[in-house]
Amino acid sequence: MFKRLTTDTYNWILIIGVVLFIFEIVFFFGGTIIPALFSGFFMYIGWKKFDQLWGKILFWISLVGLVFAVLNLLAVRFLIIAAIVLFILNYSKSKKETEHINPMFPDVDEETMDSIIEMKPLFDHKLFEDQETENTAYQWRDVNIHGAFGDRMIDLSNTVLPKDTAIISIRHIMGNIEIYVPYEVEVSIHHSSVFGRAYIFGNHHWKLMNKSLLYQTSNYGGTYPRVKIITSIFSGDIEVKRI
Known part of the structure; x- marks a missing residue:
């Protein structure tokens, strides 16, 4: 349905x-x-104490309250x-128009075509759960995740980084991020x-109020292995240190 909509x-x-x-x-004071x-x-407090009965009760009550509060927003x-109206209009239009697609493939030798391998991501997108890398050796895959609540911990000492630049991208709402980097790895944060x-390699920032930080090791520009870390969080702490 949404593929039919224009950018305008x-x-x-x-x-x-x-x-x-x-x-x-x-006009309505929020x-x-x-x-x-x-x-x-x-709900975040209830999730952190979800192993206790009062934490479970607080989490589910807060979740219901959050759903009703969001649904009451005018926007x-x-x-x-708007989604319902667009669905009806597009469904009505699709009944009147039949789309015929005749794919055209060039003459390409199958032996020369690139093979594609589907790989399992290191992390899945989880909204309400802590995530961390394995305690044993694991195969490295670039990290590109988002989440809502919980902590994220990545230990690079149990893997072998690629010869080019490894990427860690984390977008989060509430929780802490911990990243442990071996001494021989160059880092951009x-x-x-x-x-x-x-807390980034001994540099403390006790109050981050709508602020961005950018750090880079001295040999990052031309030395491998190296890792590029890009993180954004609404409320929480980040710790990047050597291990």
């Missing part, structure tokens, strides 16, 4: 959604935004209605945070 249609939907969001903040933030905060209700702290 996407832009108008997003613009109207943002306008409604700002309208709710200005509407259900503040309850949604409180629900998300208590979210508009997006839901670009970290952005709204709230939190950072």
